[in-house]
Amino acid sequence: MRWIDLERLRIYAGESDRFGGLPLYEHLVRRAHDGGLHGATVLRGMMGFGAGSVIHTPNILRLSEELPVIVEIVDQADRVDAFCGANADVLDKAFVTRDTVSVWPKSR
Numbered sequence: 001m002r003w004i005d006l007e008r009l010r011i012y013a014g015e016s017d018r019f020g021g022l023p024l025y026e027h028l029v030r031r032a033h034d035g036g037l038h039g040a041t042v043l044r045g046m047m048g049f050g051a052g053s054v055i056h057t058p059n060i061l062r063l064s065e066e067l068p069v070i071v072e073i074v075d076q077a078d079r080v081d082a083f084c085g086a087n088a089d090v091l092d093k094a095f096v097t098r099d100t101v102s103v104w105p106k107s108r
Contacts, residue, residue: 003102007080011071012095043070
């Protein structure tokens with residue numbers, strides 16, 4: 001078997017960011033699912049800061065609901081393009097990166 005090159009989309013947001021009445025990360029995962037993408041994963045950060053330069057971290061004095069989250073989607077380039085085009089309204093609310101990744105194919 002050989003490695004397969006796919007595209008990885010990473011959407012960085014805050015845990016409390018919302019869109020369409022849902023947490024932003026949940027809204028994105030549901031749209032990815034509805035769009036037939038291969039999969040999406042939400043990763044919760046332990047600490048981070050963004051454009052506002054405010055460091056967000058959980059601590060005993062204050063339970064933070066503003067920890068960073070990353071929605072990660074890996075799929076074929078044309079499918080990532082279609083997802084981004086159909087979801088530009090949501091992606092405009094976050095910081096988004098895209099890169100090529102090599103994936104070891106699953107045996108079926």
